[in-house]
Amino acid sequence: MKKTKREIILKTAASLFRSKGYSATSMRDLAKAVGMEAASLYNHIKSKQEILAALLLDAANSFMDGMERIENEDIKPLEKIERLISLHIRIAVKNTDAISLLTQEWRHLEGEAYTEFNSKRKDYEKRFKNILIRGIESEEIKNVNPDVALFSILSTMRWFYAWYSKKDGFSIGELEQQFSDVLIVGLKN
Amino acid sequence: MKKTKREIILKTAASLFRSKGYSATSMRDLAKAVGMEAASLYNHIKSKQEILAALLLDAANSFMDGMERIENEDIKPLEKIERLISLHIRIAVKNTDAISLLTQEWRHLEGEAYTEFNSKRKDYEKRFKNILIRGIESEEIKNVNPDVALFSILSTMRWFYAWYSKKDGFSIGELEQQFSDVLIVGLKN
Numbered sequence: 001m002k003k004t005k006r007e008i009i010l011k012t013a014a015s016l017f018r019s020k021g022y023s024a025t026s027m028r029d030l031a032k033a034v035g036m037e038a039a040s041l042y043n044h045i046k047s048k049q050e051i052l053a054a055l056l057l058d059a060a061n062s063f064m065d066g067m068e069r070i071e072n073e074d075i076k077p078l079e080k081i082e083r084l085i086s087l088h089i090r091i092a093v094k095n096t097d098a099i100s101l102l103t104q105e106w107r108h109l110e111g112e113a114y115t116e117f118n119s120k121r122k123d124y125e126k127r128f129k130n131i132l133i134r135g136i137e138s139e140e141i142k143n144v145n146p147d148v149a150l151f152s153i154l155s156t157m158r159w160f161y162a163w164y165s166k167k168d169g170f171s172i173g174e175l176e177q178q179f180s181d182v183l184i185v186g187l188k189n
Numbered sequence: 190m191k192k193t194k195r196e197i198i199l200k201t202a203a204s205l206f207r208s209k210g211y212s213a214t215s216m217r218d219l220a221k222a223v224g225m226e227a228a229s230l231y232n233h234i235k236s237k238q239e240i241l242a243a244l245l246l247d248a249a250n251s252f253m254d255g256m257e258r259i260e261n262e263d264i265k266p267l268e269k270i271e272r273l274i275s276l277h278i279r280i281a282v283k284n285t286d287a288i289s290l291l292t293q294e295w296r297h298l299e300g301e302a303y304t305e306f307n308s309k310r311k312d313y314e315k316r317f318k319n320i321l322i323r324g325i326e327s328e329e330i331k332n333v334n335p336d337v338a339l340f341s342i343l344s345t346m347r348w349f350y351a352w353y354s355k356k357d358g359f360s361i362g363e364l365e366q367q368f369s370d371v372l373i374v375g376l377k378n
Contacts (some may be wrong), residue, residue, distance in 0.1 A: 047290020052340075078376065078377060081376070113288065115374065129359060130322060132376075135376070140376055140378055141376045141378060142374065142375070142376055142377070142378045144367065144370045144371050144376060145367045145370075145371070147356070148367045148368060148371050149371045149376060151345065151352050152341070152345040152368070152372060153344045155344045155345045155347070155348045156340065156341040156345060157250070158344070158348075159344045159347075163340050163344075178333065179337060179341070180335040181334075181337075182334070182337050182338050182341045182377070183341060184331050184375060184376050184377055185331065186331070186372075186374045186376070186377070187267065187321075187324070187327055187330045187331055187333060187372070187374075187375070188267060188330070188331070188373055189328055189331045
């Protein structure tokens with residue numbers, strides 16, 4: 001029961017942080033949105049910072065778990081890139097509010113949470129780039145600049161949540177197909 | 190002479206808005222950074238809002254002028270997309286600080302400046318999308334979802350300034366080539 005309450009608090013906080021920003025959201029706003037007294041909120045959660053850290057490290061762990069799984073699959077690099085694009089889409093569709101915090105609000109993380117988040121982010125990007133490099137080496141991927149390719153995919157995927165929030169009627173399968181088309185196959189016929 | 194002073198003020202403000210954010214930058218900070226008394230700053234500029242509007246509308250106009258020129262060129266849609274990618278790269282390399290404001294700080298625009306900026310942004314995106322659609326219709330461009338293609342190119346180009354600020358040693362020609370490769374030709378060999 002206590003766990004469920006905590007989950008509701010985290011979900012509501014993600015939505016408030018997204019719409020008002022982390023700095024402008026108070027514990028009082030959060031208590032009101034959850035329908036609790038501010039005092040009882042503190043039975044479940046110590047601080048706004050604890051909430052931000054929980055939301056962002058959960059998101060980071062979803063990406064790290066996905067990367068681990070995809071790295072270990074016995075498929076070629078380009079198919080791994082496709083799976084990673086799907087991973088981004090699926091996580092963003094499922095946790096749109098929490099994922100929105102990955103673009104800006106993560107800057108408000110403090111101390112160890114900041115360090116852990118940043119180290120996971122860098123590790124993720126390094127492993128993603130390594131898959132691109134292996135694909136280029138095996139000539140499955142064109143001889144592009146891997147930094148430019150990584151940056152293009154991650155910029156698109158980072159803002160996908162905002163684009164998706166304004167669109168209707170796409171299934172996950174269609175989204176995966178359309179983003180793979182554009183990001184992997186390119187525009188040139 | 191007065192115009193040059195105004196230019197120095199705008200350039201310095203762009204750099205402060207980028208590093209501290211628009212909200213956190215005071216006219217006092219700006220006066221100090223320019224090396225003027227706050228009182229004499231007001232001989233050149235009425236308000237922080239006037240500066241933000243000047244910076245963002247200048248940037249918007251550079252994109253609109255580029256779009257106008259490229260639309261009127263007698264070249265195929267895919268080559269127009271290439272020219273638009275170059276346009277983004279050239280503007281961002283030349284005015285990195287001002288361009289950084291296009292990602293977040295534009296939200297602080299008020300009144301008519303906000304309306305004008307948003308209407309230019311929408312018009313630009315609509316015209317960009319029309320070029321993509323014409324390319325798809327003539328089968329020069331693959332049958333991708335034009336909204337997804339537009340979003341992918343613009344997300345990458347919007348954050349190009351941040352990527353570029355951390356990189357060294359690329360010429361403009363190399364940047365144009367590498368981003369065209371990734372965004373137009375794709376990864377798949």
